[in-house]
Amino acid sequence: MTSSPAPVTLATEQARIRLHELTVIDVRTPAEYASGHLPGALNIPLDHVRHALPEIRHASDRGDILVVCASGARSENACKLLAEQGVPTATLSGGTGAWAAEGHDLHTPAACDTRAGWSMERQVRFTAGTVVLLGLLLGLLVHPALLLISAGIAGGLVFSALTNTCGMAAVLGKLPYNRPRAADLDAVLAALRSR
Template sequence: MTSPLTPLSPVVLDTAQAHARLHEFTVIDVRTPGEHASGHLPQALNIPLDQIRRALPEIRDAADRGSVLLVCASGARSESACALLAEEGVQAATLAGGTNAWAADGHELRRPAARDTRTVWSMERQVRFTAGTVVLLGLLLGLLVHPAFQLLSAGIAGGLVFSALTNTCGMAVALGKLPHNRPRAADLDATLAALRAR
């Protein structure tokens, strides 16, 4: 009888540690395709966070062959991806501060040719825009139509507090499902094929 998998301890690397060992890693960027196109670590493959389970066999094989480094914008999504992989017995590291810290420390970010990309705001910017729009809409409708519409604004405020306390973001998850944030099936299949070939 096999024993249940025990969760692995997370490995968190700062930018200096990750930069010094970058050649050892299979780097997986768990941001949306648009965010990845806006600038990513050299050799980073794009597998959005909500596709990690689909890519689990390929990531497991990559981890068996060497080290895996997960990256996002700030480190929050890559930490979530590391936890998800750890539950499946796959060891991976995460980059503290994500690509924001990487760029702030002067390390190179790669960008595809302009003709190969579509411009998409970062997820953080999309969340700020959406939350601000709903708050303003709730206040405006509350003044012009009915005071009950102000509950929209209160709901967003409560969601932002909850997001900060839990270091999660339901709005980012919902926005990540919009078509402009989703990888085309062929792109994800090509990424998984590239991961298998490493």
């Protein structure tokens, strides 16, 4: 393993200017990617980055790699993983949220290909809120010890904020609607090989 410099963070305007020369990898779930992505971005969900390492390394030998996600947290994690493997990358400051907020277009697949869904952040908020309410309800109606369910979720959210990781997002990312189709991932890997 070779050492690599820390990932560079590009502001949205820098990324917009250089977009034509960058290989853009979107590490969000396929559902998030389908809801809108940077022009030309290839979707490799965060938990598939290690599997795609040979193709990403090949693409980085031919030009710069920009890794994006919704807010920048997952792309930063992907950049760190790639840097550990000697692959230099950059991440987009503020992610696709900042890109769209600055008025830049997000591309969406054709209607027949769309698997748009909720963002991972929204899925986590919904799931955490549902489990907390369920824990409170069960604690009041069944047994007070079941209030620990809500306390566990609260503790997980605090841990998530402190470590900038999210175990719940990792679990939700494994659900079928958040997984890439094998053919989709194969097509992305082939596109990276041809760059």
